[in-house]
Every structure is written in structure tokens, then in C-alpha cells.
Amino acid sequence: MPNATEDPLAARILDTLIHRVGKDAKAARPHDWLAATILTVRDDIIDRWMASTREAHAAGAKRVYYLSLEFLIGRLLRDAIANLGRTPEVTAALASLGVDLAEIEEIEPDAALGNGGLGRLAACFMESLATLELPAYGYGIRYMNGMFRQRIDDGWQVELPETWLAHGNPWEFERRESAYFVGFGGDVAANEAGQVHWSPAEAVEAVAVDTPVVGWRGKRVNTLRLWTAVAFDPIRLDQFNAGDHEGALAGQVRAESLVRVLYPADSTAAGQELRLRQEYFFSSASIQDIVRRHVQYFGDIRTLPDKAAIQLNDTHPAVAVAELMRLLVDHHEIAFDAAWEITKATFGYTNHTLLPEALESWPLPLFERLLPRHMQIVYAINAKLLREARKVEGVDDRAIAAISLIDEGGERRVRMANLAFVGAHSVNGVAALHTELMKQTVFADLHRLYPTKINNKTNGITPRRWLFECNPGLTALIRDCIGDAFLDDASALSAFADHAGDAQVQERFDAVKRANKVALVDHLKGVMGLRLDPDALFDVQIKRIHEYKRQLLNILETVALYDQIRSHPERDWQPRVKLFAGKAASSYHNAKLIIKLANDVARRVNSDPSVGGLLKVAFVPNYNVSLAEKIIPAADLSEQISTAGMEASGTGNMKFALNGALTIGTLDGANIEIRDYVGADNIVIFGLTADEVAAKRGGGYEPRAVIEASRELAQAVNAVASGVFSPDDPNRYKDLMNGLYDHDWFMVAADFDAYAAAQRRVDGWWDDQPAWRAAAIRNVAGVGWFSSDRTIREYAEQIWGVM
Incomplete structure (x- = not known):
């Protein structure tokens, strides 16, 4: 040595x-x-x-506190040394x-602390907060086993525990001094003076575990504080010595269940209870920590909004609104109305979805049993809210029902999104379209009541991880062309567009892309035994598996393409590799069936010599940040094909474009803004708009007629439904295909022909490589605006008041 x-x-x-x-x-x-x-x-x-x-x-700086149930931070070594500028030295x-x-x-x-875009956004935001030198804490849960490690057995998703902590985590520090009592259940009583006291029936100790988050060039290091749960009595020695060895450990097992798994299945009553316990556990510990820190350094709790900006990342931590009210009223003896003003001035709320099932609500009996004092506070907030609403002209009984924190339709439920909305001074969407749809749909009546509260903050991604680190070849090419300014200001990437038509730059760009594809091919050969052609068009859809994201549309078009290649071998087909990856929620039957279908189609297509290598299909297992860092730089085509009006923003679309992939997509989420920044001639848009989707849903849409009128779609649906791709179980996909005939809520049939035509336009474009490369370079140049630095700067200036 x-x-x-x-x-x-x-x-x-x-x-x-x-x-x-x-x-x-x-x-x-x-x-x-x-x-x-x-x-x-x-x-x-x-x-x-x-x-x-x-x-x-x-x-005496004001701090930002970002509460999120997910932080998909990925591997940290490469990120840390790159941001410190020490990669060559190390x-x-x-x-x-x-x-x-x-x-x-x-x-x-990979740290198993998240699942999809929500968690990765939180991680990008934490890095940008440090990069912009803004004091900040991220708060979440230190999941012992994450969501799950995905294995594919005979095409089916199998969920296994993610054992990322099996050998410890050298990045983290336990803070035993930062430990808090978190209670559940019990009774609420008031003394003669009117002071309320909650006596929980059970409690756990939330203990902080901190991870440093390094900003670009190491200017600032912030803290990601994750909570782990410890029982106050980890072992009952009396029970243990009496021979009840398992029962003696029940308290610790119950505590650990809070931090064991991300998104436990909530299809059962027990699962729902665990989800609510988790959300309150981390929200309570975080709010207690924030309040403790403020009192320690600034003394007067009434100045909390001047020194703390708390951002709720979606509805998961919405119970934090009631928790802060509890601490202010019960522990600091602030009058209710004054406490409410402090609370509203402190919180901001980011909404990430228009899907009703994702706007969390809890059965009222469950909420009241677990959090009796918070239920009282929610009722008091609601009374104040509805009395104020009644004074507003035009607010009728229907509007009151929509505004209320309690859903009275059927089973009474506590609406967490409404609680977050009214408990915050700012409510933001994450793309221009999403923000406008919030005003028109899920928060229409609350928006009329508070017309200045909703604002837009289009999402962003950190260019450090999603360009400099995962694609050093492209980064070097850009530096040679335009210098180093873009390293500190992503908007400077726009100058790269001036080189889009340069044949030498195009040649170097193609060499970088091919090297990335070769690296991915080698990786997939190692993990899947799959042989792919790096000169084929790499067509990629990697994201959480959900029907609104329409992996099914992609698969059906793949089936149709397969049929066309076999039927018309004389045509000049462009070789194409279809890559899928993503996890389906454990209890989401149709999503898991779509994974199986993708694998069944892959098995048939990849073993058919009649397609002559013109089409390959692969579902890559266990999608995570590290896998994305390999796939995204290698992608030629980015599939962003959600049903218009249903994707809040997307951030994968930004990552692909930044790495020189062209987008095929609907006018949904941030696709609209990406089109505006990269140019309509450098993106492939198809399908119904959000307004057209709404009109079809409300106007007697008949998908059966649409399917029968489309020869390619009808053949693809019939092939899948009849068992062509599932000879071992011919009826496996019958119900899934019948769903398209019967209701097609996600407009798969309605958009199929437009999508297929768009894919054939892609073929023609790919055939003209100079034009393709020029468009790809313009995509890289055009998406500098989608840096998370820009997004965080907007939050800091317009919501948090820290710049």
C-alpha cells in the first residue's frame, strides 16, 4: 500500500x-x-x-421549521463531499x-425515509435552505424499516422490510436531551379557574436523532431532526419474571410501531389508528421542540411568529395546528383568541394533491378517543370559523358544510386539510395549474372566505444532486460551453441554448448520453440479467404506481406497438426500450395488478424473436433515489402522462428535462410551465386538458364507445383481457380492463389515440438525431428556473419572512 x-x-x-x-x-x-x-x-x-x-x-435569527412525514434523502456521502467541494480530494x-x-x-x-415526490421534494428543500444560508430544521420520523423494499416475484410486487439501519447510521446523532412526552387517550378536566388539564392514558417518549444537511459549497449546515419512540417502561420486570416474556415487552413494541413503517396500510381500523398516532407523535414532538427552543432563546411565547416559520408539507402534520393551540392555551395560559392569532401567523400549509382520498380525514370517534383535548380545540376552532363564515354574504348552508372542519356527510370525520387551511396564514399550491384548481375545487368555499390566502410556489429540484452529481459528464460539457455561473445560479443554464445547433456540442452531448445509457445497461444486466441496446430510444416512466399517473396507458400503448411491429415488419420502426419502476401501496390492488401486467407484457415481448430487438420492456424493482440517479441521466424520453388536473406538480419531469430527456406529457402539473420554459417545439404534449377532463366526467362520457372506435386500443384491451399476456390465469386482468369499459375515471381510453399518435411523432423526431439533440439541449437550458433554490427563495420572501 x-x-x-x-x-x-x-x-x-x-x-x-x-x-x-x-x-x-x-x-x-x-x-x-x-x-x-x-x-x-x-x-x-x-x-x-x-x-x-x-x-x-x-x-437571533428567525428559523424555518419544515414538517414532513417523508424525507427521501438518498445516499449522503457523495452529496456531502460534492457540496463541500471535496470530491477530487477525497x-x-x-x-x-x-x-x-x-x-x-x-x-x-439509501435512507428509507420516504417513498416518492413528496419526500424527495422535502429533501431538495432542506438542501436548498442550507445553500441559501437560511437557518432551518426539518422534522420527521426516523423509520426503522421505511415503506418497504420491493422485490418482484413472478411479476408480482412483494413487500419486504427495508433494513437500512441494520448496521447503524454514521450520519446521525441521538439527542437525549431533546426528548418529549407524547400522550394518547385519557381524560380532560378543568379546574375552578378554567384551566384545562389533559391526562393521557398512555404515553411514549419522542427522542430526537439529528442528521446534518450540507448546503452548496458548505456555506451552511442545517439539521434534519427525526423522531424515534421509546417506551417509558421498556420492559415490565414483574411480567417478565412471572413468565410473560412477550407481554413484558409490549410497551416497547407498541412504541416502536410508531416509527417502524412509513404509510402503514390504513385499510383496517388498526391501520388507521396507527397512521393517526404516527402523525400526532411526530407533530407533537416537533411543536414541543420548537416552542421549547423559542422560549429558551427569546423568552416570550407571544413572539413565536417573529422567530419561527412552520411549514406543513401536505396534510400529514396538520394536527400540529391543534397541538400548538394546546400548548399555548393549556401550558402557556394564552387566551384562546390570542393563541389562534399566534398559530395562524406561525403556520404555512403546502397542499400537494386534489385527490379527495389524499386530503386526510379521520373518523371522529377515533380522533376523539386518541386526542380528546385536541378534539375540543378543533370544535372550538370550528365554532369560531363557522360564526365568522355566517357573517359573510353569500355563505349558505352548502358552503358552511364544505368549510366546516367536521364532515357531517355520513360518518362524521375530522377534515385535516381544512384544519391546515384555516390554521395557516398562507396556503400554497405547487404548480400554477394546481393552485388554480385548488381555488376552484377542494378549497373553493374556503377560498371565497379567505380570498388572499392561496398562492402558488411551483416546485423545484436541487441541481446539485440532479445534475452535478448524477450526471458529471453533462455538467462538464455545460461548463465548457458557458462557464461556471450555473453552478451557483441555475438560471444561468439558459445560455446553453445558444449551443443547441452546434454540431460539435451535439456530438459531445450524444457521447455523454450514450455513456450514461451504457452504465445503466450494465447495471440492469447485473441486477436483472437483462440485455438492452444502448442505441435504442430509452422511454422511461419511473414514479409511484397509481392509476392517475397512468402507467396503464403506457402499457396498453406498448401492447399496441408490439402488435403493430409484428403486423408491419416492413415499416421503419425505431428501436425502443420501455422502462418502468415504482412502488404500489401495499393495499392498492389495482396498482399492484398494473405492476404484474407490466412484467407479464415484458416477459412476452422480450422473448418474442419476431420483434427483432425493436422493443424491450422492463420493470426495474425497488425504485429509490440511487436508482433514479442511474436511470434519469440515461433517459431519452420522459413519461409525464397523468390525467390532466390530477398531478399537483411533479418533480421527476424537472429532473428528466435537466438531464436532457424530452417530455411526452399532458398539460398537467408543472408540465405546463416546463413547456413554457423549454418551448412548445421541444416537448411532446397530447391529450385532454383539465377542463376537458372535468367536462367529460360531468357530461356522460361513454368509454365503451371510445374503445370500440379505436382499433389499436380495442385490440390491446382485448388481448390483455383475454389472457394473451397471462396464459397461466386468463382472467387475471379481466376486471381491470372492464373498468376501462365501465367508467374510465382516469381517461385512459379517452387519451389513448392522442397518446399513440404522440408516440409516433416521437419516432419521427428520434429518426432526425440532430433535431432531437438540439431539442434535448434546449430542455437542459430551459429548466434552470425549476431549481429548488428559486422555490425556497419564494417561500422565504413571500411566506416565511426570512429574506
């Missing part, structure tokens, strides 16, 4: 390996070197972390020790 003492950093890594990991260099395995490298880099991060905290304290130090940085980066587990 070379003399590591010649490189000071290598010497430090070697010392860490010996004295903190406990391994001799000759015996060290890759995971030992990974741990030693992380711990060495972490030491430098800690210094910056502490300095950032001291600076915020000294300045690479060289490890090389001097005979270690390949890229090799050990690959074995770092």
Missing part, C-alpha cells in the same frame, strides 16, 4: 479506520472504508454545523489507500 501519510486526508481516513472503526487496513472490507470515510468527512461537517448554529443564535486520498470512492459510494444504503 502506498504511504498514506503523504496525503493528510488519507492519513486521517486511515486513523479513523483503525481507531473508530477498529479495522486494520489489510483486513478492511469496502463497508469499513465507507464508514471510515463518512466519519472523517463528518468531522469537518460537524465544525460547520456547530458554527452555523452559533451564528443563528448570535443573530477521491485522491482513497486512491492512495487503494480504495475506489465510486465503489464504496455504491454500498451506502
